[in-house]
Amino acid sequence: MSAVPASARSLGLAGCEVCGLVSRLPPGKSAAHCPRCGERLHFRRRASVESCWALVIAALILYIPANLLPVLTTYTPLGVETDTILQGVVELWSPSSWPLAIIVFVASITIPLGKLIALAYLLITVQRGSIQSTVQRARLYRMVKFIGRWSMLDVFVDTFVVALVQLKPLMWVAAGPGVIFFAGVVVVTMIAVNCFDPRLIWDLPEKENDVRQRSPA
Amino acid sequence: MSADFARPVARSGLNKRPVFDPALVACPDCDLLQRLPEVPAGSTACCARCQARLWRHKTDSLNRTLALAVAAALLLVIANSVPMLGLSVAGRAASTTVLGGVLAMWDDGRQTVAMLVLFTAVIAPALEIACLLAVSLAVRRPPAPQWAGTLLRGYEVLREWSMIEIMLLGVLVALIKIAELATVIPGLAMFVLGTLVFLLAAMAATFDPRDAWARVAWAAGESLRQAPGLARAAEDKR
Numbered sequence: 001m002s003a004v005p006a007s008a009r010s011l012g013l014a015g016c017e018v019c020g021l022v023s024r025l026p027p028g029k030s031a032a033h034c035p036r037c038g039e040r041l042h043f044r045r046r047a048s049v050e051s052c053w054a055l056v057i058a059a060l061i062l063y064i065p066a067n068l069l070p071v072l073t074t075y076t077p078l079g080v081e082t083d084t085i086l087q088g089v090v091e092l093w094s095p096s097s098w099p100l101a102i103i104v105f106v107a108s109i110t111i112p113l114g115k116l117i118a119l120a121y122l123l124i125t126v127q128r129g130s131i132q133s134t135v136q137r138a139r140l141y142r143m144v145k146f147i148g149r150w151s152m153l154d155v156f157v158d159t160f161v162v163a164l165v166q167l168k169p170l171m172w173v174a175a176g177p178g179v180i181f182f183a184g185v186v187v188v189t190m191i192a193v194n195c196f197d198p199r200l201i202w203d204l205p206e207k208e209n210d211v212r213q214r215s216p217a
Numbered sequence: 218m219s220a221d222f223a224r225p226v227a228r229s230g231l232n233k234r235p236v237f238d239p240a241l242v243a244c245p246d247c248d249l250l251q252r253l254p255e256v257p258a259g260s261t262a263c264c265a266r267c268q269a270r271l272w273r274h275k276t277d278s279l280n281r282t283l284a285l286a287v288a289a290a291l292l293l294v295i296a297n298s299v300p301m302l303g304l305s306v307a308g309r310a311a312s313t314t315v316l317g318g319v320l321a322m323w324d325d326g327r328q329t330v331a332m333l334v335l336f337t338a339v340i341a342p343a344l345e346i347a348c349l350l351a352v353s354l355a356v357r358r359p360p361a362p363q364w365a366g367t368l369l370r371g372y373e374v375l376r377e378w379s380m381i382e383i384m385l386l387g388v389l390v391a392l393i394k395i396a397e398l399a400t401v402i403p404g405l406a407m408f409v410l411g412t413l414v415f416l417l418a419a420m421a422a423t424f425d426p427r428d429a430w431a432r433v434a435w436a437a438g439e440s441l442r443q444a445p446g447l448a449r450a451a452e453d454k455r
Contacts, residue, residue, distance in 0.1 A: 005266060008243035008250045015243025018370050019430045022241045022250070037366045038436030043248075076398075088394075097393050104390055138246055138267040152337060152380055156387025159334050161394055163313040163321035164304050164401075171306070171398065175327045183330050190377070199248040202267070 007202065009043040016041055048197040049123055055192035056119050062184045063112060070176035071158050077170070084178060085109065085154055107153035108182070115151070115189050118144045122196060129204045141198045148193055151186045155179060239431060244269055278425035283353040285420040289346045292413045297339060301406035302392060306399035314406060315339060315384070334384075341379035342417065348372040349420060352429055359432035366433040369426065376421060382414045 008015055008022060015022050016034040023041060025032050031042040070082035083091065085108050092101040118140055125137060158179050165173040240253045246269035256262045258276040263269065275281075296315065303312035313321070315338055322331035348368045355365040385407075392401050 005249055007248040009248055011250060013243060013250060015245060015248070017245060018373065019366070019433075020242060020245070020427060021430070022238070022243050033436065035437035036430065036433070036435045037370060038363075039370065092390070092394060100390050100393055103386070134247075135267060138269070142246070142269070149377065149380055150383055152383050153387050153390070155330060155334065156338070156380075156384045157390045157394070159318045159322050159330065160302065160313070160388050160391035162325055163318035164302055164311060164391065164395055165398065166311060166321060167306060167309050167399075170309065175322060175325045175330065179327055179330050183333050187333070194377075198246045202247040202249075 007199070009199075009203075014041050014043050017045075044199060044203075045195065045197040048195055048200060049127060052119065052192050052195040053123055055188050055195060056116055056123070059112075059185050059188040059192060060116055062181050062188060063116070066178055066181035066185050067109075069178035069181060071154065071178040071182065072161060073174045073176050074165075075172050075174070082176060085182065088154075088157075104153065104157070107150050111147060111151040112185050112189060115144050115148050115193070119189070119192055119196065122201070126200045126204075131204055134201055137201050138198060141193075141196065141201070145193050148186075148190055151189075152183075155183050155186065242271055244271060272427055273425070275423055275425040275428070278423055278428050279353050279356065281423040282349055282420060285416055285423060286346050286350040286353060289413060289416045289420055290350065292409050292416060293343055293346060296406045296409040296413055299406045299409070300404035301388065301410070302404055303402035304395060304399045305402070312402075312404065337378055337380040338384045341375050342381050342413075345372060345375045345379045345417075346420070348375065349424060353424075356429050356432040360434035361432050363434055363436060366430070366436065369429055369433065373426075379417070381410060381417060385410050385414055 012024055012027070013022050014025055016037060016039055018039040019034060019037040021034060021036045023032075023035060025041065025043070031040060031046075033039065034041045067085055070084055071088065072083045074081045074083070089101050089105045089108070092098075092104060094101075122137060122141060158175055162173050162175050165171060241250070242253055243250050244264040244267060247264060247267040249264060249266045251265055251271075253262050253272055256272070256274045258274050260274055261270055262272045262274075264271055299314070300312040301314055301317075303310060305311075316335075319331050319335045319339075322328075322334060348371055352361075352365050352368050352372070355361040355368075388407065388410075392403065395401050
């Protein structure tokens with residue numbers, strides 16, 4: 001192997017995203033099937049930036065009703081009370097249960113929004129061809145991928161509150177329309193993260209490196 | 218088989234017979250081509266450029282995965298058949314299981330959310346465990362049939378959508394939310410689920426996909442694996 005680090009693509013090779021086998025793509029083709037697992041093999045995920053942007057924008061649109069519409073409606077003899085996600089967090093805040101309130105706040109407000117901002121940042125830097133802070137951006141991508149699932153928390157909370165508090169006609173809780181939009185945000189952002197190809201972060205810096213190394217010679 | 222298969226990268230052996238090079242990896246996160254070092258069992262090989270985890274060498278991966286998968290399967294059945302939460306208020310009592318939560322959402326007119334909860338809290342974990350059970354049994358006698366590869370592929374997808382640990386935290390929060398309205402009684406399933414979270418984490422940590430993939434029959438046929446050079450010649454003729 002050469003001393004200069006090289007990407008598999010620059011050598012005409014592609015690593016399978018499913019089984020990890022490195023294969024040589026037929027010349028002139030940018031896609032084939034992995035000989036070991038049969039998965040479609042390509043240098044980079046197809047239309048990665050475009051589809052990721054589309055999903056990020058879709059999630060951003062869903063994010064608005066998810067936070068404005070109520071997720072839980074409580075019917076008690078004292079009256080009817082509706083809660084949005086943020087109101088739910090505020091209600092949970094008490095001297096004994098504030099750590100849980102922080103967890104719910106992070107999972108339902110910070111993570112979805114942070115994920116969208118992080119993805120937008122990654123997409124913009126890739127599109128503008130940034131060559132800086134590649135290691136940090138790679139780390140950011142891995143963190144977003146790892147942490148993203150946790151925003152499902154609120155969906156589970158709402159499900160089990162609704163399931164348990166069904167003491168009609170005394171007191172019962174119903175799910176509000178906000179849950180659907182919120183679940184939509186979580187699912188769409190998870191798919192968006194999978195659409196983004198982290199290898200794009202490294203493509204341009206590599207090209208620059210090549211040029212710099214060749215020019216003095 | 219179609220000619221659309223890519224060719225494995227060959228390495229010329231000492232006896233001049235080309236075999237595919239299993240130590241060659243392209244980092245999934247940055248595409249850097251590198252050769253995996255021989256790491257001792259229990260250690261991790263990381264990408265030289267972006268520090269992504271490339272391979273964690275596990276001791277006795279298959280046997281341990283099988284044992285943990287059997288245990289996890291048993292616990293999953295128990296967790297879904299006994300009550301998880303109970304509550305009593307003003308002399309009335311109610312209790313629910315995981316599936317009860319799904320049904321309540323469904324009856325409440327939120328079918329999409331009910332399906333999502335059913336998938337992430339019951340179906341995906343069950344399939345995840347089933348996949349690993351089947352794979353760790355099938356690859357004992359290599360080459361394992363192609364369906365083992367299909368299951369391995371499914372496993373990677375399911376792992377992301379299996380959210381037992383998140384559900385458990387959600388149940389805990391729900392419990393505290395309800396505690397101000399009524400008396401809540403945590404059921405047996407809560408404790409079983411708590412154990413299951415650790416079992417699933419241990420199962421995923423002991424499983425070595427590289428090892429399993431190395432034992433699966435190739436989609437393009439075994440001939441390509443044995444001698445890529447020969448297969449290439451045959452393909453060129455066509």
